Amino acid sequence: MRDLKEIREEINEIDEKLIELFKRRMECAKDVGNYKKANNIPILNQDRENEILDDVLVRGGEYGYAAQLLFSNIMELSRALQHNIVGSGKEMKELIENSSPNIPYNKNTKxxxxxxxxxxxxxxxxxxxxxxxxxxxxxxxxxxxxxxxxxxxxxxxxxxxxxxxxxxxxxxxxxxxxxxxxxxxxxxxHYYLASIPQANLEDIEEVWSHPQALAQCSDKITANNYKTLQSANTAVAARDVANSKRINLAAVCNGSAVKEYGLKVLAENYENRSDNxxxxxxxxKKLYIPENAEKISLCFGLPHVTGTLYSVLCRFSSLGLNLTKIESRTMANKPFEYLFYLDFTGNVKNDEVTKLLCALSTELPEFSFLGNYEEDFA
Ligand SMILES: C=C(O[C@@H]1C=C(C(=O)O)C=C[C@H]1O)C(=O)O
The missing domain is CATH 3.40.190.10 (Periplasmic binding protein-like II)
Structure with a gap:
């Protein structure tokens, strides 16, 4: 077996060559970018990329798939550089620059x-x-x-x-x-189980609330074998229970609804988890980006190319921005085609972040920047 120190020396030697080759490849990408700018050619050339990936798969032998992953990332970086040169996503840049930091509000705001x-x-x-x-x-x-x-x-x-x-x-x-x-x-x-004043806990057989509230309180509802009925929201449930005059009925609602509709509290902290x-x-309709914005939301569809979602996520993580939420929803009238909604940490005041959004806005179908905002905790 070879000595670890000796193997690492060889790795260092290879890395030195790789970095020089990577820099050379990026310089070529820069030249391609300038050519495309002068000749008004789109940055992405999927056929050319597919050719390279097919070739790499074969040449990579037992590391073919790993090599494809490596090259699709290299090409992603090559395109990012070119987008910068061409100045892609001007509208996105202007949108961000023209946003105001202060959210106007007074008591007549609707x-x-x-x-x-x-x-x-x-x-x-x-x-x-x-x-x-x-x-x-x-x-x-x-x-x-x-x-x-x-x-x-x-x-x-x-x-x-x-x-x-x-x-x-x-x-x-x-x-x-x-x-x-x-x-x-x-x-x-926090939820209460609440009824009309004449009812007692032993009388309850049925619980009304919004499906989300019923789900958040499912432990106690199931343990008591209560029948459930879905309401438009928790306050509607409280109001309807108050109007029903039935003693076998309770609502799952918050404290303001208990007060608002004159209900009696039968149980407190009805939620499954105390940190609910x-x-x-x-x-x-108007974009406001406060100075201390810390969350970026965006959405896009995916072109039918392997690994796109992965490479988009890599681009964010390479800037130190973490993905905090991802939702995929089917497109209307297009079964099995998806739109993605994502939240990342970050602020568009960082030039690199704006550049990334500009590049993505030209590359991804159905891309929208949905905002950059502060997260408050009550
Ligand atoms: C460099 C080019 O631009 C893009 C990046 C590629 C690459 O890095 O190899 C290949 C095709 C294009 O999507 C090119 O068009 O050749």
Missing amino acids: VACQGIAGANNHEATLKIFPDCEPQFCKSFKDVFMAIENGEADYGVLPVENSTAGSVSDVYDLILKHRFYIIKSLDLPI TTRFIVIS
Whole structure:
């Protein structure tokens, strides 16, 4: 067996050559970039890349697939360099440069949220925009429509719960409308089991609430064998239980709904997990990027090329930006074709990040930059 020190010396020698060859290849890519700029030729040439990858697979022998992975990354970097030279994604750059850092707000600002008084959405809205009179909408879709029609300046929406997971309907609407996300808030959510004042815990047979709340409280609901019924939201459940006058009925709702609809608390902290938290976002037609923005959201479709998602993720991680969320949703009318929604840590004030977004905006189908915003914790 060879001595470790000796093997490492050989590796060092090889690496020295590899880095020189890599630099030479990047210089060629630079020349190609200048040629493409002068002749107005697109950066990506998929046929040429496929040819190289096919060749590498064969030549790589037992390391063929590993060699393909290496080369697809090298070509990704080569294209990134060329995008820089050509100045791709001008619109993206202008969009970011023209965004304002301050989110305008006073008590007449129109903020839309789904539900009725006392719903979690209402609570989140008041935390983000204190003193506002929310415009209550029937559905999440109506919140998006209110922004679309200019009836509201901002919309507050739940996107994810720590126990029950993503609110998929909201992600579908984000991908459809592509408004900007300008803020997020993580709100701890605690639930009560609440009934009309005449009822007692032993009387309860049936529980009403929003499906997300029923999922977040599923442990106790299942243990008690309660029948469940889905409501439009937790506050609607509270209101309907109050109006029903039935003593065998309870709602799973928050403290504001208990007060709002004069219910009696039968049990507190009804959620499965004491750290139950829901993440809300604020959407807007106009882009605002606060100075201390720390989260970047974007979405795109994937071209039918092996490894694209992987190479996109690599590009972010090479800048030290971490992926914190990924959602894939099927495209409308295109079964088994997906749109991806992603969150990364980072701020577009970093020039390299803007360059990356500019490059991706020209390379990926259906690409949208959805925002760069602060994450608040209540
Ligand atoms: C360098 C070029 O641009 C891109 C990058 C490639 C590479 O790094 O080998 C190949 C094809 C193009 O997608 C080129 O067109 O040759």
